[in-house]
Amino acid sequence: MFTANRVYSQRLATVADARTIVPLWQAFAQQRTQVDPSMQLKPGYDFEQYISYQLQRPFSFFFLLEVELDETSDLKEIVGCFAIYFYDEAPPPELEGIDDFMESPFQPRRVGAVLGLYIDEKHRQPHTIKLLVDGAIAKAEELKVTDVDVLVSAEQTGVQKLLERHGFTKSAVQYSRHYQIADTENLPSLHPDVLSSGVEPEMETVAASIPLRNIENYELVKNPNGEVIFLQPITNAAGELLCSSSGLPIYPNPLHDLETNAYVFDQDGKLVTCPVLQDCDGVVEYAGIPQFCPPLYQRSDKNLVLKQDKNGTYLFAEADVDESGKVKRSPDGKPIFKQ
Template structure:
């Protein structure tokens, strides 16, 4: 018999080896995913469980309710990306998004009905939080997950291509253009003038 429930901090130690197995399995199909040696998966899982925007669900099996699988999802209100300077608006209406961080079930327990318990728990949460869109990135080799999602009404929306390059040179160039010395000087002067004005108005200590 399988059971599904929300994960809590006390479950982190049991979830950690499953998460490691999940990433090891993923890395076998993606050469760009190289795991760090001796990574602390217990702390990693705890950090996710402590996040207010991440929800974990676990799959338990048998009389002793051994944890044999998990599904972690995230939710957020969509806003323009803060990763790029100058991006302040978007032409699209904002959405309330949900997505999966990781889904893994031990191989001998990968039965459709058992996995459905995890997915149903996540969908029920999405309905409760009034999530407008659920976006999922699924590896091409996970054909079983594709079929499962289609059973729940999900539609294939995109195809992702990847290419891995071996970069042996560790001296990487900066991605962000360097600020010129003249620009730095201007910024320093602006800050200096600002502080002088604030001090004159008595708004600064």
């Protein structure tokens, strides 16, 4: 039975929490479609994979609301979540001056973009909402962002009042007009044609080393020898840059420890990175983003830990490929990995 004196707490989620978060995020998405008919859910959407992906992004965070199940144990239930990711509109210092003509005329911001907030209705109270919001705001202040952006439906007046109580102001009003288009209709492409855009397809790609920073405090990451880690763009066996379909160099995806969220180094003190996913056609992408092979996990004392072979080498999932050597994909286009 629910009572008002139950103890609630807030913490950061890890990849191990992804499956538990799924019902909450599904409820959030369904609620979103109810207030905005233009936002329709994809059939069979893999929420767990989406949440896992978000949790592995360097500046993406899920704050969880937990409630104690009883006073005699430490068991807790996750009953709410607040998702936010942070980004800098300015390019990294190493890339300043490149493609200046593409930059916005406005001063770049350091932004916290809210993905969503959802709390189970039985636990939706002012102090539980405040726990999650305060956690996200504290992280925003820690990362020294200049702005936190939240997109709210016009019908969500309660959320608007909540934001105003936390110091948010209405900065814009967005209008939408929805068009119903038949699935069978032949649609003109909205993807730019590189060959006819005036951009030389063989223009030299500028790639720079990027210093790796701690996702918690943005400090430079050092290896066990005290040396600053720099991410180098990935190259193939011939030493040529691997680039995305948009022509940008692809950088390694460092491996994180589930418990500490720290970067992982091997026995030789080298940073461990996830292999970029490739097949017979080259680098595999999803929604225009190069994909990487996820790490494998195993159980150890009821905890999930990164899996290693007998030599201490970290292991990663292999993609499922068809007879032609192409990576198999789910109905919505995501690469499929072997179980």
